[in-house]
Amino acid sequence: MTVRAKMRRVAVVGAGITKYGKRTDASLKELAFEAVKKSLMDCGLEISDIDASVISVANQYLAQQTQPGAIINSYIGMCPKPSFTTVDACGSGSAAIRAAWMSIASGLHDVVLVVGAEKMTEIDTPQAIEYMGFAGDPLWELRPTGITDAGLYAMFANAHMEKYGTTQEQLALVAVKNHKYAAMNPISHLKKEITVEDVMKSKMVSYPLKLFDCSPISDGAAALILACEERAKKITEKPVYFLGLGAATDTVTIFEREDLTGLMATREAAKRAYAMAGIGPSDIDVADVHDCFTIAEIMAYEDLGFCKKGEGGKFIEEKRSYLEGDKPVNVDGGLKAKGHPLGATGVGMVYEIVKQLRGEAGPRQVKGAKIGLTHNVSRDGTHVFVQILGVDF
């Protein structure tokens, strides 16, 4: 990676998000429209002020179409402006943000809309899980083993428990924390506070992961408006700048990995993002990380450098990732309880960080937060995106 001294700065100037959950009231494009409208209202722009869009919808099987991004772009009134769609399973939203950032940093566009959306509940749950599983390698993993995402993360959990003594109760604590904050977040899918006992008693999905260790299947959309610095300052008094962007990749198949106690691509993406921002993990005031399963958040603490390798279980036990802790993580409820509409997830993470850095997170506000981080993962760490945002005000 080469970091240029004179890179054009890019800021988020507007952000919108829909209620996540079972949205029988809205189709995929209607969810997208709802988020876009909110992002425009957030900064006082009209759709005609936007130069281009980048759309993220992760799964064509769930969408039952192969150009859902084009349908959304048309429905929100963006024609004839340029648009394209990014697809990287659960990391699609961050890929779209990365592309939109590049389109502005390059000087090609000044104001770009990012839309992430997914409609997952139109089909029944087993079918949705099968379609999500299609992110795996059909020849070498998916068809021979029939493995699902829960099965993959169960292997991570078992490896972590075996090597570091992490306990099922520590995994459960992640769910307890994230449900607590989801209950305080108006857009959350799951709004019920739970206890460790609730998690431990919930139905086993794939040992040691139980139902309450897993994120739900959610509909939802989120939208961001990005602008070059010059325009950003005219649009808003509170531009939230991208300080660093890191991305990295790993094998799709888990059997090719050397280690199952963490995600190499997270460590590599974080290294790149920290280097570009010129900061380290200790500088992060608030983070939204990819907790598709509880073990994923524990691995993220470690791989992002919030604690030492193997100490993620202790990290949640000591409540360090709570709102009052030294490193608040997923105080929006996370994928675990806010919800995980695949294509929207990465965009919704930046939405939360923008609200936090603007001081608009209400009862969930991390006091004085100036620098935030998002961490978005496709499947089992195949693609990982880390983004660091910060404010001057």
Next chain:
Amino acid sequence: MTVRAKMRRVAVVGAGITKYGKRTDASLKELAFEAVKKSLMDCGLEISDIDASVISVANQYLAQQTQPGAIINSYIGMCPKPSFTTVDACGSGSAAIRAAWMSIASGLHDVVLVVGAEKMTEIDTPQAIEYMGFAGDPLWELRPTGITDAGLYAMFANAHMEKYGTTQEQLALVAVKNHKYAAMNPISHLKKEITVEDVMKSKMVSYPLKLFDCSPISDGAAALILACEERAKKITEKPVYFLGLGAATDTVTIFEREDLTGLMATREAAKRAYAMAGIGPSDIDVADVHDCFTIAEIMAYEDLGFCKKGEGGKFIEEKRSYLEGDKPVNVDGGLKAKGHPLGATGVGMVYEIVKQLRGEAGPRQVKGAKIGLTHNVSRDGTHVFVQILGVDF
């Protein structure tokens, strides 16, 4: 669109392509590997010299997986470098090129690999056509009408014939030309020269389009290596620079269009690309345009400004788009006869223009070509990408 005076220049330094056609010998990722290897050999780089990749695979149903880009990125040896995947139906490859261009122009990366690939013949033809049709709007067009791509372009053809007197024989002449050049191109899917009579006698698919008016269903892959100017000059003596990039969008549903005799998004994308390059249609020495059906090439002549609206039929009749004409178009055989592996198509177009501008196109060489254009369309003109390339040497 804002064009910056100090945009970082980006060049194609390496290009590779596989044989297009029914490739029972290779899987999707193996096709991609073949193209990537050729692109690296073309410029003497190793995969370790590449900073990041952008992958294009258009159709998850054809790929039978939802992260084919990740599987390709891993298989070609790119891990842990950054990567993401673009998806815009038949325009996916150009979206990937656009994203890769932005990643370099922004200063984020210096050397980026673009890979486009599609494996379409593993399933039978009716099923493949159904899956391609999924690019339509399922609610408002696809399911109520069952329309296929041939049906859409048949409507364009009928409108053009009705309004401008374009004849079926003129449509056939496009196929005759493109088969002629495909027969001279070693990587082509269809290598048989044909006559107007052959086209007219071929099986009716959707009036007035007959079998020989349609592009085939092909497997194939193409790869490009893009670099910033400073690196490009060190890598090759023949860098091929991007002079202009234009993109535009239209509705997915055809019933919302005002006019069916051309593609609004082509005109808009071309306008943007010409403006950025600071040139006009008369400056183009050679072009690869999106001739998924013969009528599409005739509309492209007009919408790209190579001739006046309604004169596309006469344009081919006068052989102006032949190698010896004043505006050679698709002298590689086009989608029509070289083949149309969806995700590879836009990348393969730039491969051809690079060969032409370097003077390496052999018997199909357009003499003295210095400026070339590619024109890549998703479905019925929903997304259109126009790219203009040029050389200094």
